[in-house]
Amino acid sequence: ALAQRSILHYLKRKQSHCLKTKSFQWSPPIITDMLPEGARIYKAWLIREGDSYHLTSGDKLYVETFSHEEIERTARTVIGGYIDHNHEWWNPIHGVQIIDAEPEDGYLEAYVFSWGDTPLDVAYDKGEINGLSIEYFIRREKADERGAMQQLGAIVAGAAYLTGADGIPACPHTKIELFAVSTKEAIQTKQIEQFECMHANGQCE
Numbered sequence: 055a056l057a058q059r060s061i062l063h064y065l066k067r068k069q070s071h072c073l074k075t076k077s078f079q080w081s082p083p084i085i086t087d088m089l090p091e092g093a094r095i096y097k098a099w100l101i102r103e104g105d106s107y108h109l110t111s112g113d114k115l116y117v118e119t120f121s122h123e124e125i126e127r128t129a130r131t132v133i134g135g136y137i138d139h140n141h142e143w144w145n146p147i148h149g150v151q152i153i154d155a156e157p158e159d160g161y162l163e164a165y166v167f168s169w170g171d172t173p174l175d176v177a178y179d180k181g182e183i184n185g186l187s188i189e190y191f192i193r194r195e196k197a198d199e200r201g202a203m204q205q206l207g208a209i210v211a212g213a214a215y216l217t218g219a220d221g222i223p224a225c226p227h228t229k230i231e232l233f234a235v236s237t238k239e240a241i242q243t244k245q246i247e248q249f250e251c252m253h254a255n256g257q258c259e
Contacts, residue, residue, distance in 0.1 A: 089236035093169040096178070097233045100132070100155075100162040100213050101125070101188050105202060106224035117202040118195075118224070128162050128188065128210040129155045135189075135212035137166060137174060140221050143189050146212065150174050162188070164213070165233065177217055183230060184216045185223030 103125045106118050120128075132155045136146035149172050155164040168174050177183050193207025215230065216223055 090169055091236060092171070093167065093236040094175060094232060095153075095234045096166040096168065096174075096230050098152075098164045098166050098186055098213070098230045099228050100164055100186050100210075101128070101225045102162075102227045103160045107226075108224050117200070118205055119198065119202045120205050120208070122157070122160065124205055124208045125157045125160065125162050128190065128208050129157045131208075132162070132164060132188070132210040132212070135210065137168075137212060138189065138214050139173060139177075140216055140218065141187065141189065141214045143212070143214070147172055147174055152212065161227070162210075166230070174215055177215060178230065178232065182217045184218075184221050185226070186228040186230060187214045187216055187223050187225070189213060 101120060103120050103122050106120070108116050108118060110116060132152055135152040136143075137150040137152070138146050147168075149170040150166060150168045152164050153167045155162060157163070166174075188210050189212040190205075190208050190210040192205050192209070195203045195205055198204050
């Protein structure tokens with residue numbers, strides 16, 4: 055059980071498992087510092103290359119499209135970004151941050167740190183999250199042969215988790231899953247392991 059082992063060992067085991075699969079080839083940085091009790095790490099699929107579907111204020115459908123190259127660009131800019139609720143970008147959720155991101159299998163995949171019984175945690179536990187959506191701006195865009203708007207020079211500052219009847223993700227393939235939870239038992243185990251490691255290396259008398 056996760057409660058009986060350190061978060062460090064859990065992530066190492068998860069990383070070893072992931073390296074054996076084709077659909078997921080990376081893992082978050084090994085966390086060397088002790089996580090606070092109750093901290094969560096989520097795995098999030100923020101957007102997938104290809105089309106996303108939007109409505110104008112007059113309920114007219116239009117399409118935006120992200121290339122593979124733009125997905126790679128977004129992975130470089132979203133790390134350290136914020137999470138908000140239903141695109142309230144002016145009100146980021148306190149205690150929540152994107153700690154790592156990579157392009158994988160056409161997706162922008164990310165790991166999200168959350169601590170303090172945040173609104174994200176509450177919405178996730180209640181099963182209220184419909185999907186995710188990136189918060190971004192672009193340097194320019196142009197229409198492709200279909201009339202879809204190609205997003206060029208995308209800079210992603212964060213992402214929104216979407217709830218309610220109006221919280222429908224433009225990219226239908228987004229989702230978020232709980233990856234790890236830090237518990238009191240895990241923290242105590244980590245402290246013992248750190249002490250034993252220092253003793254083995256001759257750093258303790």
